[in-house]
Amino acid sequence: MRISILGAGCIGGSIVFKLNGKHQLKVFDNDEETRKVLLERGLNVVFNQRDLYDTDLLILALPMREEERFLNETDFEGKILDVASVKSPFMEIAKKRRLRFVGGHPMAGNERKGKEGWDPEMFEGKIFFLCSLDGLKDEEVETVVKDLGAKPVWIDHNMHDEIVAAVSHVQYLISLTAKYIGKNHERFAGPGYRSNTRLSKQNMEMALDMIRYNKRNVLKYLEGARNFLSSLYTLVKNEEFEYLERTIREVTS
Template identity: 35%
Template sequence: MIGSRLEAGGPLCRQDAGAHLRIAIVGLGQVGGSLALALRKSKIAIEIIGIDVSSRRLRLLKETLDHSSSNWKDAEKCDLIFLCMHFQQIVKFLDQTRTDSLLVDVCSGKEKIISQANRRKLRFIGGHPMAGNEREGERGWDAALFDKAPFFLCPGKFSKRSDLTQIKKLIQLIHANPIVVNPQQHDEFVALTSHLPAFLSVAYRDFSNSVPASFQGPGYKSFTRLAQTSPQLLKTFRESNARNITKQWKKWLGVLKRKSVHR
């Protein structure tokens, strides 16, 4: 049971030579790789299985991972599986898996993914660490990525109360702050504070790309920093939360009209 293995001071403290909690991380991009590094720094004795199609990432993390694989099915025998892929890849995994292990994803859109997990009657908790940087893939790995960051949790219908309790403890061990939220409310707020700003930043960068670099001061660089968000991540935002992004976009257009400089 995951519960007994995650108890603070329990059988998985590093000095204990007993059974290890087997944690699979499927997808070793910025979040997945950082999660592996952060978990390795924790005080619980864990066995980390990293799964990614990139042999380079697996090689770079060989000192952190206990085992590595390019086949996601190797995750299904683990006690806990973190899904750190983009939206469509997570949906595909949930559609095909037959595991009864606890699943936790890290996608920034929650409602669609949780609905899919519930349809499959999977033991699932939707997760979203409000953490990250503009660097893609292994360039963004950081063991301290989650420090003091909110880590939102949306339990699925078929997860257990003890699953949520123990995932909270695990998240605290990587120095993040677990917060249980409603998936609908989560997606509304994240559209406003994360997804829409990224699209606005890209749009403004493209709109102003003819401006000479000498005119691009600190304010401009701050405003367009999110334009460095990878196209794949922007696609994930759009696919997982399009309805709320569109809703907030329309509200924003109304604000622009009311705040027109000509008034």
């Protein structure tokens, strides 16, 4: 299959290296240094975004604000797969503009930015969410996802955004909270603290986009986290340790 990848950051670059040799690839990135590294590694790099358009599938691996602009302005008529961690806003644009669009999101990644985060094995065994505009599954897209080593899971885009708010987007803010609490004492911290604060180190621009585009769901689960912490505070303050133990068991069982 002829596949073009627009954007070679952490996710896009990892896709490029995983699919290289399995499909006919073309890749473009706005960053000159990134293009240079891709060329040095033998990738088929184009120097104009429109050179990607003669393809069977265009994979958008752009920051969300750039993706929004692209979907609103593009005259590309072929099939598009994106990888953004929020789906509903982009599905709505694609539907309005009658684009041939499949919303995608690999539940994979790392805290590094750009080419420093390239890892062709990051998708291995991971769920890759897919959202359809017409309710039908796209076998070509499924094949590409499987070639990444991932597991395609078709899902409603609204349900997707609620799920990732709970297990990803709000988790970044919780990790940030852990970092805030322990920052002045990090020199004494053990592996537990490092584990809790790992997500706080991820690409800040990407994290802000996740929150901006999934605001309603993020607020819902952030409020739940606030209420839960408030209940824990009350139990500890009142020395209701029996109830605290019960709460811990209920949550962790």
